[in-house]
Amino acid sequence: MFQYQISIVASFPLILEKIGFSSKSNCYMFCGCPTIVKKRKMSATKRVQQWSTFSRMWYLYDAQWQDPFHSAKVLSPYLTGQNKPIYHPLNDCGDHVVVINSQEIALRGDEWKKRVYFHHTGYPRGASWTLAWELHQKDPKMIMRKAVFKAITSNLVRRTCIERLHIYPGSEIPEEIKSNLSGQIRPVMPVPKRLQEYSKEEIENYPKVFDFPNDYILR
């Protein structure tokens, strides 16, 4: 498809610990700084280099207890391809992002009650104002999607980029999407560990400054 020979100035090999969901590495797979040299038949090596440079990454993002608006700010560069040195607004080098647990997002303060989403059908008396909690009940993916859509700069490629955002309300992902995944984006806010998630040994061995004596009866 591509006939332009791209000269790669620097390559950044990525090392993933294991296939899929390692949270350590979040970089693009293989990139270099291209300059279009001339149109000629490519050698096998150059062809393969070209292919891997322009390949798309598939990232997983767990939106559990995350602020969708802050997350959107983090996810939009991946969708537009601004994390890559080959980025150009017209290059269409954006990656795919798969968001799971969008049902479990966390809005700040009283935003669930106060944030309102406006919609107009275009017809008279077609205006509607929907509160965030109502919208989330109707469709748990919408808040996330709208947040990311707004975070991407308003331009003609935005619609293409948002197509590459795949949101799932729970943690189930279809097999065909799951097999595409190649990386993970670190959550924006650290997810605290709930008491139920601690094992009995951990609780017992947890360092304590003080503890009640054994025969003390708590009222």
Next chain:
Amino acid sequence: MKFQAKCNMRNQTIFAIPTRNTNQNTQWFTNQNTQQLTNRNIQQFSNVSIYTSITAVNVISKRNFKAHWVAPTLRELKRRKVIEDDLNGGPKIFHRSTFLEWNYDAEIFAFSNRLGEKFNDLSLRAALTHKSYIERETARLSDIGVESNLQFQDNEALSQKGGELLSKFTNGYLRAVFTQVPEELIRAMHDFLTSNPTLETVARHIGLGDLMLCADFPCKTETYVKSFKAIVAALAESSGEERARIFVQDLVVTQLYGQDVNELWNPVDPVGNLTAILKREGKAEPEFRLIRQAGSNSILGVYYVGLYSDKNFISEGAGESLEVAKEMAAREALKKFFRTEDSMRALPFGRQLKNIQSKIAQLENQPNIPLSEWISEKVMSAVH
């Protein structure tokens, strides 16, 4: 208003001939002094640098000012010229010798100076003279009725010898620099360097187009190549084989610069060859492992396959499918063995070859190991 620089001598063209880096300054020749150029007079120009010459240059400069109503006429003339040229198969081209102040003796002299080499006059002239030219001249003279006792010597023998020398010198260089590479790749690189297109490019760029005496114009590829080979032989005759070797290194072998040598040749079955090499070296069989992948279900899927031998990482290859990635990994491994990766050291030229010229001469007749017997213990350590 017309502006015209005042000059004493009209119709004078100045040609500056840049020289090769042999510590000789650029020399400017005007038609006045080319006639007088002999070995004696060179001294007075030998210290002249390009900058001091500019003040001595006589140039006609004219501001191209034409009234605006002339434009449509000129446009029409150009349009007609283009159509006529297309009908005739291209614009008319003239040999440089048909222009004013063509001085073949001066050009010959300038040629050798430009290259920084010393040629025997007779050898050089013979190298540039083609059989077709001699035949044409004798026929022409016999048509007139003049007896042709032309003492021209053609370049057939010289080009033959030159071709052999060229082959020898390129092989010597390649084997000395690419010590790890199998003979098949050396041969491919040699064939590329001594191919007609490459030699024609070199010949054109050193100005043989104007100097050759041949019947065909525009000159054919074979004519250029023949002349160039003859030049090499003439140089070997005049200044010795050592200088001819350096000449070939500087002009011909440099055409390899920027060329991916793996494009010229790569083994048909890289996986098989790699397995054979590892077996010969007593190492474990190659093991291919998937390192990373993205978009396996999509059309833009990419796979990275790593090659391991006894759990030691050798190389990595990418591809749109597992098979392609596997083959690329094997190819990368072979490139690593032969030291021809993209990140390989730049080819040495010029001063960097000073200490290994003797080694190059020695390896001219000593082929590298063929791929079927390649083993890393046998190859010599890198020269540079």
